[in-house]
Amino acid sequence: MSTHSRTGKIQWTRKHLIGINDLSREEIEFILDTAQGFEEFSTRSIKKAPPLRGKVVVNMFFEDSTRTRNSFTLAASRLSADVIEFTEKSSSVSKGETLIDTARNLEAMGVDIVVIRHSAGGAPKLLTRCIHACVVNAGDGYHEHPTQALLDVYTIRQVRGPLDGLRIGIVGDIAHSRVARSDIYAMTKLGAEVTLVGPPTLMPARVQELPVKVSHRLDDVIEKLDVINMLRIQFERLGGNPFPSVREYSRFFGLTVDRMKRAKPNMLVMHPGPMNRGVEIESEVADGPNSVILRQVSNGLAVRMAVLFLVNQAATQETKEK
Ligand code: ASP
Ligand code: CP
Numbered sequence: 001m002s003t004h005s006r007t008g009k010i011q012w013t014r015k016h017l018i019g020i021n022d023l024s025r026e027e028i029e030f031i032l033d034t035a036q037g038f039e040e041f042s043t044r045s046i047k048k049a050p051p052l053r054g055k056v057v058v059n060m061f062f063e064d065s066t067r068t069r070n071s072f073t074l075a076a077s078r079l080s081a082d083v084i085e086f087t088e089k090s091s092s093v094s095k096g097e098t099l100i101d102t103a104r105n106l107e108a109m110g111v112d113i114v115v116i117r118h119s120a121g122g123a124p125k126l127l128t129r130c131i132h133a134c135v136v137n138a139g140d141g142y143h144e145h146p147t148q149a150l151l152d153v154y155t156i157r158q159v160r161g162p163l164d165g166l167r168i169g170i171v172g173d174i175a176h177s178r179v180a181r182s183d184i185y186a187m188t189k190l191g192a193e194v195t196l197v198g199p200p201t202l203m204p205a206r207v208q209e210l211p212v213k214v215s216h217r218l219d220d221v222i223e224k225l226d227v228i229n230m231l232r233i234q235f236e237r238l239g240g241n242p243f244p245s246v247r248e249y250s251r252f253f254g255l256t257v258d259r260m261k262r263a264k265p266n267m268l269v270m271h272p273g274p275m276n277r278g279v280e281i282e283s284e285v286a287d288g289p290n291s292v293i294l295r296q297v298s299n300g301l302a303v304r305m306a307v308l309f310l311v312n313q314a315a316t317q318e319t320k321e322k
Contacts, residue, residue, distance in 0.1 A: 002027050015314040016128050016135045017307055019144035020185040028189055032154050035299070035306035041078060042301065051309050052081035055112040060103065061138070062088045062118045067273055067297055068138045068147065072115045075304035084111065099123060100130045107131045112315065113308060116140075121178075134311040142176050142204075142237070147307055148272050149182035151300040153190055155292055156227055158299065159268060164191030167224050171197040171253055172231035172280050175204045176238065179272045180231060184210055195221055198253060201242035202233075218253050222263050229270040230255050230280045246279055255281045260290070268292050 002013045002024075010030040020028065041047055057076040061069050069085075076083045086106065088094075093102060103114060113134040116124050121141030128135045139145040156163055168187050174180045174196050181204075187194050188211045195213040196203065207214055215221045222228070233242075233249070243249045250256075255269065269281075269290045277283045286293060 002030070012310045013314050013317070015311050015318060016124075017146055017311060018124050018128065018135065018137050020146045020149050020182045020189070021144065023185075023189070025189045028150070028153070028186060031150055031303070031306050031310065032157060034310060035150070035154055035302040038305040038309070039299075039302040041305070042298070047078050048080055049078065050080050052076065052079035052112075052312055055081045055312060056084065056110055057081045057113045057115060057308065058084040058086055058106050058111045059138075060086045060106070060114055060116045060118075062093075062099075062116075062123075063139065065117055065138070067300060068117065068145075071297070071300045071304050072136075072138065072147075072308075075301055075308055076113075078301075079305055079308055081113070081308070084109075100126070103127050103131050107133050113311060134315050136307060136311060139178055142178050142181070142234075144182045144185075145178040145272075146182050147300065147304055148179050149186040150307070151296055151303040152179075152183055152229065152270060152272070153186045154299050154303055155270070155296045156187075156192075156268065157190075159292060159295075160226065162191070163187060166192045166226045167195070168192045168227040168229065169195050169197050169218075169221055169225045170229045170231065171218060171255070173202045173233045173242075174198050174207075174231070175202050175242075176234035177231050179229075183229060184212055188212070192227075195225075197221060199243050199249070218255075218259065219262075222259055225263065225267055227268040227270060228255065228263070229272070230275075231272070232274060232276055232280060250279055254279065255285050257282055257284050257288075260285055260288070263290075266290070270296060273297065 002010050073083050111133050115136045115138050117138040118140050121143030123140050124135050124137040137146055170180050197215045197218050271293045
């Protein structure tokens, strides 16, 4: 837990970012404010700053990624770090090397920050016990995807102001979505009212323990929403068939031009990506005037710069105090 200084400002002391569930509202807001400071970087002609000069960041991705991996790479290089790109497919994991041995070997090369995406929930947390480097979770199983949630709330705050009292719908495959879990924590901690929408078969176990409302009909809630976050069905994680057909799923839960007519005119349309156009969202909506989907991606860069900057600062402080 980060502490408050005498001026009331947060003293960031976390050298790992594993999940939003661990963070207080103040800590989330502190990351967002730090990200805001980095946002202007993208508009500069020379897009480099020195805070991570001499540091090494490894992107350890055991699952595919377009947005998260590339924006961590860009964020680290804008902060002047050296970046190692590790991919499971071309690594010695195929020869039987474990996750922990892989991480320890990379650390032996002088790695300071490990950014990890893994299909096993808990893998980033495990690494924090086995290596000294900072660990940043880039998505673990169905558990959490903290930087996605941070960029989501950053985007909402940027467009609509504070989240307090906003009604946000998260629609689709909640059960298998780490984005949904992190979003629920981030959005509710910032004061939004979250409704999960989807078929009962795609709701997580013990959903009643989460600080959310639940609906099984998008048509019942769409008119009330200020923000809608459409999720991809995580087909790669589904064991069986959670609904009769994709066409039927789209009919009940897809964000179509027709449904948009019943939404508030300024409802924000979000999606973490990758999208399955024509399944959870129609192309005209994804590319339409309410969509902030590409803005989310742009904001991911500033948010990830902030996260790398803060965990490195905490690690540097820890070393000084030893
Ligand atoms: N890209 C996000 C994730 O890795 C969402 C998705 O894949 O649907 O969790
Ligand atoms: N939103 C997201 O995490 O996208 P990638 O899987 O492409 O990183």
